[in-house]
Amino acid sequence: MNEQERPNVVQATSEEYPLAALKSTVAFPHNRLALPVGREKTIRAFEEAMMRPDRLLIIGTQFSPDIDDPQPKDIYTSATLAEVLTMHRQQDSTLQILVRGISRMTIDEFLDTEPFLRVRATQAAETHPKGPQSDALVRHATNLFERYAQLNRRFSVEDINSVIALKTAQRLSDTLAAHLVTDIEQQQELLSTLDSLERLEKICVIMGNEIEILELEKTIRNRVHSQVDRSQKEFYLREQLRAIQEELGMEASSEADEARLKLKEKQLPPAAATKVLKEIDRLERTPAQSAEIAVMRSYIDWMLALPWNERTEDRFNLEETRKILDNDHYGLEGIKERIIEFLAVRQLRIQATKRGAAFKNESQGQILCLIGPPGVGKTSLGQSIADALGRKFARISLGGVGDEAEIRGHRRTYVGALPGRIIQSMKTVGVRNPVFLLDEIDKLSSEYRGDPAAALLEVLDPEQNSNFTDHYLELPFDLSEVFFICTGNVKFQIPRPLADRMDIIELPGYILEEKIQIGLRHLLPKVRHEHGLSQEQFKMQPSVMDHIVTEYTREAGVRSLERQLATICRKAALKVLEKPNTPVRITPKNLESYLGAPRYSSAPPLQRTQIGAAMGLAWTEMGGILLPVEVVTMVGKGDLQITGQLGDVMRESAQAALSYIRTRADELNIDPNFQDTTDLHIHLPENALSKDGPSAGITIAIALVSALTHRSVRNDVTMTGEITLLGSVLGVGGLKEKILAAHQAHIKTIILPAANKKDLAEIPAKIRQQVNFVLVDNMDQVLDQALLPPLPLTENEEARPDNLLLYQENIAGGRRTGQSKRDNEDLDSSSYQFSHPEHGDSARAETEEK
CATH class of the missing domain: 1.20.5 (Single alpha-helices involved in coiled-coils or other helix-helix interfaces)
Structure with missing residues (x-):
């Protein structure tokens, strides 16, 4: 463990030595130290020492072990002169060194840093007092070490005996410092302490602290064992006590x-x-x-x-409910009135129940389903209903849920089993009659682990939910008093059995004026508050909201509008910090500096009439969109190419449109044998989006006729409708969303199937006043309304594209055959304007006549 009392036969022969800097080790005199060496500079230092006659070098310690290339400022000046006893090179090119400490040294000067550290050092002047005090301190230190060794049990008997054999404070202090102290700073402090008695006293203090810690650990360890033994003893005693109590009929609190x-x-x-x-x-x-x-x-x-009996008292006030809905949601008047009617019926049922009337089920008719594009306020409507009724509100998202156990829970035999999310939410709200929102119900998925849609049948069916059984509870739990509200984006993606159990209310989206008012009344104050801006620091002209809605957003809801407002507020917040005394003012002129160039144009999509290009309408789960259709003809053998990532239904619509044109070729002034010499290519732009459905039938037919007859399609008209082989135009769905998309694109004439006339009553009055609806029954009427007259040619003039374009531009501002004209006077809000070929241009009809 240490060098015995033999004298240090090796003496320093020079004041210049190579220096080996160690990361986390301190070498002490009179002790051997085994070192693994891997750093290049340290290896060079030991190799230099081996070439010296005396094999001496200085061993120092770094301030921080994280330094890989220590410089003079990184090394303690108190070091140890050591002799290299052995040096072996390992297979990984590292060295295994054995050194023996000789004496304390003080580094006076660093001579070189490359290729290794070289220093000038002198031997430190140590003092070794002797006498009774030294003998007493040595004896005390030896006794402490014996006690420490008994508690630590990591020293062998030989190690203990070798330490006890040391009788001088100098040797004993260095040996104990090398093998007991583990803290580098403490070791370095002991190395720099030159008085052996002072050094031994510090070691005694360190050993005393370590002995106290070890004794405390031993006490804790014994207590733990005692507690384990006591718990086992208590178990047996408890079992005996239970047996005695059963015999005597006694009970004990537990x-x-x-x-x-x-x-x-x-x-x-x-x-x-x-x-x-x-x-x-x-x-x-x-x-x-x-x-x-x-x-x-x-x-x-x-x-x-679980709330088996806890419930909240309903407080339904008609005026208060209207006020809450109006404050939380601008517009959606028809939707809000529908909800109020729903709540009124429910309140009358409660009153009738109190009078003694009996109903088959208390929850009958209490399941609403709000369907609409993202951002139209479906989730917030659920919260508003809860506020109006004074009920607690619970919400779970069903998007991506594919495990039946999410709804019904796990059976208790599984490790970590829990109830389903329905029961978990009931426990969270703490009442049995909350307003419960099931969000994104159209995005349920079915996997091998079960069908969550089937599990929801028991939750939403008024005939069954009074006995809803969760797998974990293994008992029926009454959900009949829960007011369930479901939300989704696409109605036809909801499983049919679920849809049959819900009262579906569709939220088609907001018109332009509603978005502007929502932005001014709700979103702007909310976003401004969230960004820490006051009304004095941030001001926006009302007209700016119109520009943001029309030029930077194109959606059915208002989420994109909120993101644009957040972008403005972030930039405004930075300006407020840069210039605290200057308020930020947003005007139409500086709007681009906050949001960049406008993303959408307020002009119609088609700037001029074109041959073979028609504008249709389509419905998506995000709302209505414009659907351009392009057709070109080429010399060929009658091939038909359809591109644009179209589905089977839309491809069949294109085939039906082409067949209709072939049967009417003579009447349309088209060569009946055009397919023998002409190839057709039908394309719907935006290839990245998949498209399907029958409502583009008449649009494809118009584009085909235009390309084959060289008649241009009006650029201010859009259309939707399904075509049959005989040329009839059938009704389509999603009409309101499509009309909103056309209105937002500033298109003023829309061709619609006459079968959809009944749906126009759902269109907002402002749009009905601004848009001309052309109702058609067959393709002849569509052709008359959508195509411009053929180009008039002289006997010697050819139908060249430049002549055609010139003619189109000349008639663009005047009256065109078959085109409906608009009256400029204001229209009554209760009427809508539409054209029908059978009743002339611009006929008006009151909604009461529908």
Whole structure:
């Protein structure tokens, strides 16, 4: 363990030495030290020492072990002169060194840093007092070490005996410092302490602290063993006591008794109370070390935490409800009135029940489903209904849920089993009659683990939800008083059995004026507050909102509008910090400096009439969109090419349109044999988007006729409708969303199937006043309304594209055959304007005549 009392036969022969800097080790005199060496500079230093006759070098320590290339400022000046005893090179090119410490040294000067550290050092002047005080301190240190060794038990008998054999403070202090002290700073402090008695006193203090810690650890360890033994003893005694109590009919207060008391206070339904009582009895009989006891405790806690009887009192006030809905949502007047009617019926049912009337099920008719594009306020409507009724609000998102256990829970036999999300939310709200929002119900998925849509049938069916059974509870839980509200984006993606159990309300989206008012009244104050801006610091002209809505957003909802406002507020916040005394003012002129160039143009999509290009309308789950159709003809053999990532239904519509044109070729002034010499290419731009559905039939037919007859399509008209082989135009769906998209694109004439005339009553009055609806029954009417007259040619003039374009530009501002004209006077809000070929141009009809 240490060098015995033999003298240091090696003496320093020079004041210049190579220096080996160690990361986390301090070398002490009179002790051997084995070192693995891997750094290049350190290896060079030891190699230099081996070439010296005396094999001497200085061993120092770095301030921080994280430094890989230590410089003079990184090394302690108190170091140790050492002799290299052995040096072996390992297979990985590192060295295994054995050195012996000789004496304390003080580094006076660093001579070189490359290729290794070279220093000038002198031997430190140590003092070694002798006498009774030294002998007493040595004896005290030896006794402390013996006690420390007994507690630590990492020293062998030989190590202990070798330390006890040391009789001088100098050797004893250096040996103990090298092998007991592990803190580098403490070791370095002991190395720099030149008085051996002072050094030994510091070591005695360190050993005393370590002995106290070791004794405390021993006490804790003994206490733990004692507690384990006591718990085993208590288990046997408890089992004996239970047996005695059973014999004497006595009872003792325990965890089971507390659970029984809670059960009595909770007043669960009879079946649930019986089940919980059985579990409590099992818990009482089960040993504390059993693995099942945690499962039983969890089950009892869940059963006692559920709201079996707790409920909130409804407060339905008609005027207050209207006020809440109006404050939270601008526009959507028809939707809000529908919700109020729904709530009114429910309130009358409650009043009738109090008078003694009986209903088949209390929850009958209480399941709403709000369908619409993202950002139109479906989720917030659910919160507003809860506020209007004074009920608590719960919400779960069903998007991507594909495991039936998410709805019905896991059976208790599984490790970590829990109830389903319905029961978990009921526990969270703490009442049995909350407003419960099931968000994104159209995005449920079905996997091998079960169908969550089928599990929801029991939740949403008024005939079954009074006995909803969760797998974890294994008991019916009454959901009949829950006001369920579902939301989704696409109605036809909701499983049919679920849709049959819900009252579906469609939210098509906001018109331009509604978006502007929502932005000014709701979004702007909200976003400004979230960004820490006051009204004095941030001001926006009302006209700016119009520009943001029309030039930077194109959506059915208002989420993109909120993001644009947030972008403006972020830039404004930076300007406020840069110039605190200058308020930020947003005007139409400086709007581009905040949002960049406008993303959308306020002009119609088609700037001029074109041959073979028609504008249709389509419905998506995000709302209505414009659907351009392009057709070109080429010399060929009658091939038909259809591109644009179209679905089967839309491809069949294109085939039907082409067949209709071939049967009417003579009437349309088209060569009946055009397919023998002409190839057709139908393309719908934006290839990245998949497209399908029958409503583009008449648009494709118009584009085909235009390309084959060289008649241009009006650029101020859009259309939608399904075509048949005989040329009839059939009705389509999603009409309101399509009309909103056309209105936002500033298109003023829309060709619609006459079968959709009944749907125009749902269009907002402002749009009905601004848009001319052309109702058609067959393709002849569509052709008359959508195509410009053929180009008039002289006998010697050819139908050249430049002549055609010139003619189109000449007639663009005047009256065109078959085109409906608009009256400029204001229209009554209760009427809408439409054209029908059978009644001339610009006929008006009142909604009451529908």
